Amino acid sequence: MKDEFILDGASYLKKYKDKIADEFDHFYSVWVYDKYEKFPVLSYFTDQEGRVIRALTPETPSKVMSSLYPKQVEYENELKEEYKKIAEEKGFVVEPIVKSSIVQSPFKVCAYKLSGDERLIKKLLFSEKIKGLNYFSLSEKITDxxxxxxxxxxxxxxxxxxxxxxxxxxxxxxxxxxxxxxxxxxxxxxxxxxxxxxxxxxxxxxxxxxxxxxxxxxxxxxxxxxxxxxxxxxxxxxxxxxxxxxxxxxxxxxxxxxxx
Structure with a gap:
């Protein structure tokens, strides 16, 4: 799924490159959430370089930041199964729904858990720290x-x-x-x-x-x-x-x- 996501994201960002504002940063994002909102959201982000971030977030990216050009996800079933597995490991049953779009800075998605490309994560965390923000940086404060x-x-x-x-x-x-x-x-x-x-x-x-x-x-x-x-x-x-x-x-x- 990861390779498909990277290729999908890179091509989609390239497709809309001339339609999105240059003064903002953009990610292609895919997220999975529970129909009944009883479990956090699994969110993926990738940039044009193919760098990927995976996060468990309080809400969907589209609720807290600008979300452009939604699209259908071909590897939807894989994402649903991954989400179900994460929830089941914690003792929860979910009914997954998958959405995707291009998301635009400022990035206001908060993360309980954060993993992925270390260079990109460090860049985003550093940017938040110098601005006094606490979005992705929240993950550093969340104990088990x-x-x-x-x-x-x-x-x-x-x-x-x-x-x-x-x-x-x-x-x-x-x-x-x-x-x-x-x-x-x-x-x-x-x-x-x-x-x-x-x-x-x-x-x-x-x-x-x-x-x-x-x-x-x-x-x-x-x-x-x-x-x-x-x-x-x-x-x-x-x-x-x-x-x-x-x-x-x-x-x-x-x-x-x-x-x-």
Missing amino acids: EIFEFILNNYKKYDEGIFYFPYMNEIHLFMKLPEGVPTEWKSLYIDIARVLKTKLIEKYDFVESSYKLPEMGIKDHALCVLKIPTNKILDLDFKNIYQQFLKKIEKQIEEIRSLEI
Whole structure:
């Protein structure tokens, strides 16, 4: 498959050479993703010199950067089998979909795992470092423990928290508990907002976020946070969520007990 990919990419880039802007760098990219988005994306990139990069990424290249001239991939079945094998080795079952196109700089694809042509990788990593960017460079900060956590919590709920990786961050959607009476929901959220502010003041890598449409969830949010992907194990967010609920419920009980 690799030789086919290199030849395919080189000829495709050459074909559109006069139609793509010279001031940008370009790769031919092929990516495989799960139909139900329950596993990271397998992305391949090649340049006109035939240098190849292989990456496991949070999202498809077309979602985060300019994607031009999509085309059909003849070696689609090989890519699907490779993707299935990677997922199965980690205990996941996927339904692969393959897409391809020319992608244009600036390259904003983040990588959990990165391999391929060392010279090209070093060039891209160096470029990111001098610009203060953290896309492909993210792979240098992802330990085995962090990677396992990402896989096990990729776009799914765990004890009331929905984990949504996007680029070099993870958004944490903390669900408003079911059964909260309608008249108390706003108060729950207001108290959570105060607690969230205190948390952000205490930890400078924690930021406020919101429910993104891409999350595809209908639940009401108690609060939403985001943190750098490589910081996901620095705090026990399950415990933080439970502490939020306990403190909110304590305040609610005090308000309920007020006499007029």
